[in-house]
Amino acid sequence: MVVTGVFVMKMATDMVEAFPVVPQGIEMPTSLKDLKGRRITMAKTIRQCSVFSETDHCSSCGPENPTGQKGNTKWVECAKCKRWYHPTCMAMSDEEWEKEEVALKWNCGLC
Numbered sequence: 001m002v003v004t005g006v007f008v009m010k011m012a013t014d015m016v017e018a019f020p021v022v023p024q025g026i027e028m029p030t031s032l033k034d035l036k037g038r039r040i041t042m043a044k045t046i047r048q049c050s051v052f053s054e055t056d057h058c059s060s061c062g063p064e065n066p067t068g069q070k071g072n073t074k075w076v077e078c079a080k081c082k083r084w085y086h087p088t089c090m091a092m093s094d095e096e097w098e099k100e101e102v103a104l105k106w107n108c109g110l111c
C-alpha cells in the first residue's frame with residue numbers, strides 16, 4: 001500500500017498552518033486505520049473546496065455532460081452528501097440507475 005501522498009499532504013498542511021514558522025516536528029499516526037481516516041478526510045476536504053457547482057456539474061468528472069454525450073443527461077444524487085453524479089461516471093447501468101432513481105437511497109463512494 002502506498003501512503004506517500006498522505007504524508008506529503010500532512011506535511012504541507014502543517015507547513016501552511018505554521019507559516020511563517022517552520023514546524024520542528026510533524027507527528028502523524030501511522031496505523032492503517034489512521035491513514036485511511038486521514039485519506040477520507042482529505043478527499044472530503046478537496047471535494048468541499050471544489051470550484052464547480054455541485055448542482056450543475058458532475059462531482060466525479062466535472063462537466064455538465066459526460067465525455068462524448070450531448071443532450072439530456074441522467075443524474076444520480078448521493079443521499080448523504082447531496083452531490084450529483086453522472087451514472088456513467090459511477091459505472092452504473094441504466095437498470096441500476098432506474099432502481100436508484102426510484103429508491104433515492106444511493107450513496108457515493110466517499111459517503
